[in-house]
Amino acid sequence: MYFLLIGVAALLLKYMEIGPVATLSWWIVLSPFALAVAWWAWADKSGYTKRREIDKMAKRKQHRIDRQRDAMGMLSAKKRK
Template sequence: MYFLLIGIAALALKYLEIGPVATWSWFIVLSPFVLAVVWWWYADASGYTKKKEIEKMEQRKQDRIDKQRDAMGMLSAKKRKK
Protein backbone atom coordinates (compact mmCIF):
# COMPACT_ATOMS: atom_id res chain seq x y z
CA MET A 1 0.00 0.00 0.00
CA TYR A 2 2.84 2.38 0.81
CA PHE A 3 4.39 1.79 -2.60
CA LEU A 4 1.10 2.77 -4.23
CA LEU A 5 0.83 5.96 -2.20
CA ILE A 6 4.41 6.92 -3.02
CA GLY A 7 3.83 6.10 -6.68
CA ILE A 8 0.68 8.20 -6.88
CA ALA A 9 2.40 11.13 -5.16
CA ALA A 10 5.42 10.88 -7.48
CA LEU A 11 3.16 10.58 -10.53
CA ALA A 12 1.21 13.68 -9.50
CA LEU A 13 4.39 15.65 -8.84
CA LYS A 14 5.86 14.59 -12.18
CA TYR A 15 2.66 15.40 -14.09
CA LEU A 16 2.28 18.79 -12.43
CA GLU A 17 6.03 19.44 -12.79
CA ILE A 18 6.51 20.28 -9.11
CA GLY A 19 9.90 20.26 -7.41
CA PRO A 20 12.82 18.04 -8.32
CA VAL A 21 10.47 15.22 -9.32
CA ALA A 22 9.78 17.12 -12.56
CA THR A 23 13.32 16.38 -13.71
CA TRP A 24 13.31 12.69 -12.79
CA SER A 25 12.94 10.10 -15.51
CA TRP A 26 9.64 8.28 -15.90
CA PHE A 27 11.39 5.05 -15.00
CA ILE A 28 12.10 6.36 -11.49
CA VAL A 29 8.64 7.87 -11.10
CA LEU A 30 6.88 4.64 -12.08
CA SER A 31 9.18 2.28 -10.14
CA PRO A 32 7.03 2.32 -6.94
CA PHE A 33 4.20 0.72 -8.93
CA VAL A 34 6.54 -2.08 -10.03
CA LEU A 35 7.64 -2.54 -6.41
CA ALA A 36 3.98 -2.75 -5.34
CA VAL A 37 3.33 -5.52 -7.86
CA VAL A 38 6.45 -7.40 -6.69
CA TRP A 39 5.38 -7.05 -3.05
CA TRP A 40 1.88 -8.35 -3.77
CA TRP A 41 3.31 -11.29 -5.69
CA TYR A 42 5.67 -12.10 -2.83
CA ALA A 43 2.95 -11.73 -0.16
CA ASP A 44 0.66 -14.12 -2.02
CA ALA A 45 3.41 -16.61 -2.89
CA SER A 46 4.82 -16.75 0.64
CA GLY A 47 1.44 -17.12 2.35
CA TYR A 48 1.72 -13.80 4.19
CA THR A 49 -1.67 -12.61 2.92
CA LYS A 50 -3.43 -15.83 3.91
CA LYS A 51 -1.78 -15.82 7.33
CA LYS A 52 -3.00 -12.27 8.03
CA GLU A 53 -6.49 -13.20 6.86
CA ILE A 54 -6.60 -16.21 9.19
CA GLU A 55 -5.33 -14.14 12.13
CA LYS A 56 -8.05 -11.55 11.48
CA MET A 57 -10.76 -14.24 11.31
CA GLU A 58 -9.52 -15.88 14.54
CA GLN A 59 -9.56 -12.52 16.34
CA ARG A 60 -13.12 -11.85 15.17
CA LYS A 61 -14.13 -15.33 16.32
CA GLN A 62 -12.56 -14.81 19.75
CA ASP A 63 -14.23 -11.40 20.07
CA ARG A 64 -17.63 -12.99 19.35
CA ILE A 65 -16.98 -15.72 21.94
CA ASP A 66 -15.92 -13.17 24.55
CA LYS A 67 -18.95 -11.00 23.82
CA GLN A 68 -21.31 -13.98 24.27
CA ARG A 69 -19.57 -15.08 27.49
CA ASP A 70 -19.77 -11.56 28.85
CA ALA A 71 -23.48 -11.40 28.00
CA MET A 72 -24.02 -14.65 29.93
CA GLY A 73 -21.84 -13.48 32.82
CA MET A 74 -19.25 -16.18 32.19
CA LEU A 75 -16.27 -14.00 31.24
CA SER A 76 -13.16 -14.99 33.14
CA ALA A 77 -11.91 -12.77 35.98
CA LYS A 78 -8.72 -12.13 34.03
CA LYS A 79 -10.64 -10.58 31.12
CA ARG A 80 -13.02 -8.63 33.40
CA LYS A 81 -10.15 -6.72 35.00
CA LYS A 82 -9.12 -5.17 31.66
Protein backbone atom coordinates (compact mmCIF):
# COMPACT_ATOMS: atom_id res chain seq x y z
CA MET A 1 0.00 0.00 0.00
CA TYR A 2 2.87 2.35 0.76
CA PHE A 3 4.33 1.76 -2.68
CA LEU A 4 1.03 2.80 -4.24
CA LEU A 5 0.85 5.99 -2.19
CA ILE A 6 4.43 6.87 -3.09
CA GLY A 7 3.73 6.09 -6.73
CA VAL A 8 0.61 8.25 -6.89
CA ALA A 9 2.40 11.13 -5.16
CA ALA A 10 5.37 10.87 -7.51
CA LEU A 11 3.07 10.63 -10.51
CA LEU A 12 1.21 13.79 -9.50
CA LEU A 13 4.43 15.67 -8.82
CA LYS A 14 5.87 14.60 -12.18
CA TYR A 15 2.69 15.46 -14.08
CA MET A 16 2.40 18.89 -12.44
CA GLU A 17 6.18 19.44 -12.79
CA ILE A 18 6.70 20.27 -9.12
CA GLY A 19 10.04 20.12 -7.36
CA PRO A 20 12.94 17.82 -8.21
CA VAL A 21 10.54 15.05 -9.29
CA ALA A 22 9.87 16.99 -12.50
CA THR A 23 13.41 16.28 -13.69
CA LEU A 24 13.32 12.55 -12.93
CA SER A 25 12.86 9.94 -15.63
CA TRP A 26 9.41 8.42 -16.05
CA TRP A 27 10.94 5.00 -15.30
CA ILE A 28 11.94 6.16 -11.83
CA VAL A 29 8.58 7.82 -11.20
CA LEU A 30 6.63 4.69 -12.20
CA SER A 31 8.91 2.21 -10.39
CA PRO A 32 6.89 2.22 -7.11
CA PHE A 33 3.99 0.66 -9.02
CA ALA A 34 6.23 -2.19 -10.18
CA LEU A 35 7.46 -2.64 -6.61
CA ALA A 36 3.85 -2.83 -5.40
CA VAL A 37 3.10 -5.58 -7.93
CA ALA A 38 6.24 -7.47 -6.86
CA TRP A 39 5.30 -7.12 -3.17
CA TRP A 40 1.77 -8.44 -3.74
CA ALA A 41 3.05 -11.34 -5.81
CA TRP A 42 5.53 -12.28 -3.06
CA ALA A 43 2.94 -11.85 -0.28
CA ASP A 44 0.46 -14.11 -2.04
CA LYS A 45 3.01 -16.72 -3.03
CA SER A 46 4.65 -16.94 0.42
CA GLY A 47 1.37 -17.15 2.33
CA TYR A 48 2.00 -13.88 4.19
CA THR A 49 -1.43 -12.50 3.27
CA LYS A 50 -3.26 -15.64 4.39
CA ARG A 51 -1.39 -15.79 7.72
CA ARG A 52 -2.32 -12.18 8.50
CA GLU A 53 -5.94 -12.89 7.63
CA ILE A 54 -6.01 -15.99 9.88
CA ASP A 55 -4.38 -14.06 12.76
CA LYS A 56 -6.95 -11.27 12.42
CA MET A 57 -9.81 -13.79 12.46
CA ALA A 58 -8.36 -15.56 15.52
CA LYS A 59 -8.08 -12.26 17.43
CA ARG A 60 -11.64 -11.34 16.50
CA LYS A 61 -12.87 -14.77 17.62
CA GLN A 62 -11.00 -14.54 20.95
CA HIS A 63 -12.36 -11.05 21.56
CA ARG A 64 -15.90 -12.30 20.93
CA ILE A 65 -15.39 -15.25 23.30
CA ASP A 66 -13.94 -12.99 26.01
CA ARG A 67 -16.82 -10.53 25.62
CA GLN A 68 -19.39 -13.32 25.98
CA ARG A 69 -17.61 -14.79 29.02
CA ASP A 70 -17.45 -11.36 30.61
CA ALA A 71 -21.19 -10.88 30.03
CA MET A 72 -21.84 -14.19 31.78
CA GLY A 73 -19.42 -13.35 34.60
CA MET A 74 -17.02 -16.16 33.70
CA LEU A 75 -13.97 -14.11 32.71
CA SER A 76 -10.90 -14.92 34.77
CA ALA A 77 -9.49 -12.28 37.16
CA LYS A 78 -6.30 -12.18 35.10
CA LYS A 79 -8.13 -11.01 31.95
CA ARG A 80 -10.38 -8.48 33.75
CA LYS A 81 -7.47 -6.11 34.36
